[in-house]
Amino acid sequence: MDFGSTFFYKYRRFVKALKIYLILAGPGLIVMLADNDAGGITTYTVTGATYGYGLIWFLLLLLPVAFVVQEMTVRLGAVTKRGHAEAIFDAFGSFWGWFSFLDLTLVNWLTLITEFIGMTAAMSIFHIPPIFTIAIVSVVMLLMVLQGRYWTWEKIAIVFAVLNLIYIPAAFLVHPSIGDVLGQGLIPHFPGGFNSTLFFFLMANIGTTIAPWMIFFQQSAVVDKGMKEKDIPFGQLDTLIGSAFTVIVAIFVVVVTGTVLYGMQIDSAAQAATIMMGINPWLGTFVAIGLFDAGFLGAICISLSSSWAFGEVFGWAHSLNLKIREAPWFYACYLFAILTAGAVVLIPDAPLVLITLFVQVIAVTLLPAALVFLILLLNNEEIMGKYKNTLAQNIAGIVIVAVIIVLSTLFGISTLFPGLFGG
Amino acid sequence: MIRIEHIFGSRVGSIIRGWTGKISEINRRYATPKIQMSRGVKFALLMLRVYLVLLVLLLGYKFWTMLGGGGI
Numbered sequence: 001m002d003f004g005s006t007f008f009y010k011y012r013r014f015v016k017a018l019k020i021y022l023i024l025a026g027p028g029l030i031v032m033l034a035d036n037d038a039g040g041i042t043t044y045t046v047t048g049a050t051y052g053y054g055l056i057w058f059l060l061l062l063l064p065v066a067f068v069v070q071e072m073t074v075r076l077g078a079v080t081k082r083g084h085a086e087a088i089f090d091a092f093g094s095f096w097g098w099f100s101f102l103d104l105t106l107v108n109w110l111t112l113i114t115e116f117i118g119m120t121a122a123m124s125i126f127h128i129p130p131i132f133t134i135a136i137v138s139v140v141m142l143l144m145v146l147q148g149r150y151w152t153w154e155k156i157a158i159v160f161a162v163l164n165l166i167y168i169p170a171a172f173l174v175h176p177s178i179g180d181v182l183g184q185g186l187i188p189h190f191p192g193g194f195n196s197t198l199f200f201f202l203m204a205n206i207g208t209t210i211a212p213w214m215i216f217f218q219q220s221a222v223v224d225k226g227m228k229e230k231d232i233p234f235g236q237l238d239t240l241i242g243s244a245f246t247v248i249v250a251i252f253v254v255v256v257t258g259t260v261l262y263g264m265q266i267d268s269a270a271q272a273a274t275i276m277m278g279i280n281p282w283l284g285t286f287v288a289i290g291l292f293d294a295g296f297l298g299a300i301c302i303s304l305s306s307s308w309a310f311g312e313v314f315g316w317a318h319s320l321n322l323k324i325r326e327a328p329w330f331y332a333c334y335l336f337a338i339l340t341a342g343a344v345v346l347i348p349d350a351p352l353v354l355i356t357l358f359v360q361v362i363a364v365t366l367l368p369a370a371l372v373f374l375i376l377l378l379n380n381e382e383i384m385g386k387y388k389n390t391l392a393q394n395i396a397g398i399v400i401v402a403v404i405i406v407l408s409t410l411f412g413i414s415t416l417f418p419g420l421f422g423g
Numbered sequence: 424m425i426r427i428e429h430i431f432g433s434r435v436g437s438i439i440r441g442w443t444g445k446i447s448e449i450n451r452r453y454a455t456p457k458i459q460m461s462r463g464v465k466f467a468l469l470m471l472r473v474y475l476v477l478l479v480l481l482l483g484y485k486f487w488t489m490l491g492g493g494g495i
Contacts, residue, residue: 314449
């Protein structure tokens with residue numbers, strides 16, 4: 001074959017592979033960008049305000065961490081055709097099944113409240129009352145699932161996921177010094193020395209990287225999408241691209257806040273957006289939209305992960321490809337979660353800060369179990385066949401899971417006892 | 424024998440009975456873990472139980488100190 005024919009052949013192959021990827025892309029991209037939810041954005045905002053660009057190198061390390069864990073859910077979902085909740089019941093029995101399911105339901109509901117807190121706080125910057133925000137968000141979330149096709153839901157979710165990239169143009173608005181970002185950000189070091197406050201921030205950033213709902217969500221989404229074993233490489237690529245995007249967004253949040261708010265005492269992303277609105281209205285608007293979108297992405301994924309888990313455990317029909325009359329309990333769970341979480345945010349003097357802290361504590365009761373079950377399931381030849389973990393995957397998986405368990409547990413404990421690590 | 428319908432009324436009672444029946448059915452279906460209980464699996468599950476017990480004790484301690492005038 002001459003050069004022209006070879007080039008054309010390779011080009012056609014690439015286009016075909018790209019088309020297949022675009023059809024199969026979704027769960028990995030959505031779950032990873034939804035990982036930058038309202039709580040995640042708050043963590044990155046405070047990190048940037050406290051340490052400037054000094055911890056960007058640490059955020060880069062989160063890419064393999066997120067990828068290694070979430071990639072396992074792709075294989076497990078594609079091979080077993082079961083969600084994570086059902087897989088735990090089936091493999092480990094009803095005790096661990098109920099524990100995981102009830103813990104997931106509780107932590108998801110509490111996290112959903114924090115997403116609504118983030119969305120209402122972001123919209124308050126534009127003087128939109130919380131009740132309007134919650135009402136409109138609830139209606140949009142319902143319409144997204146009621147159209148009756150997983151594919152359509154996924155493509156709408158991807159649009160919102162792409163909006164998460166709004167922090168990139170926001171970073172160009174603040175004109176950061178590229179030399180400073182690269183010089184201070186990319187060389188691993190501990191700004192101000194390794195002390196208890198820095199340790200708290202490292203724990204918080206790791207803690208936001210993997211949440212229990214992400215494991216349950218992606219596996220159920222892979223099943224609902226109908227991915228098969230042959231689609232695993234595309235699912236892995238999707239997860240890798242999603243992991244890269246989640247880290248890119250995190251870095252740009254840090255660049256924005258590290259440039260504008262460095263050295264200021266910042267407690268939340270909404271407070272940061274309000275301050276930025278006074279500095280540059282466009283910047284404040286971008287950051288507020290980013291916070292709202294982060295909360296919205298988190299909310300649509302978390303509420304779905306609960307509904308899927310309910311369907312799997314109770315044996316109800318549970319698919320976005322089904323109409324309401326075909327899967328009434330699935331949609332009822334979804335609606336119930338949205339309405340009750342939204343209602344809590346509207347309760348006057350509700351202990352919202354306490355709820356936000358409580359989420360971090362409850363999450364660490366479930367995350368280690370979910371991660372350990374993931375590793376055990378992926379090592380079972382009877383379940384996984386030729387798709388079981390290789391030695392290299394096990395070494396990477398076990399090391400990462402161990403680090404996540406230790407750091408997220410310490411983070412949860414430090415939330416309970418704030419003086420312990422200085423945070 | 425006291426029936427649940429006598430306490431909650433027939434409508435609510437039958438709903439509760441339906442749910443408890445469903446939960447019993449799930450417990451029966453998943454009574455035996457399907458995964459092969461190798462030493463590694465047993466050890467991992469034991470560690471998880473120990474971890475959870477310690478965490479619950481810690482939560483209990485925090486709750487106790489909060490009652491004693493502390494607070495998160």
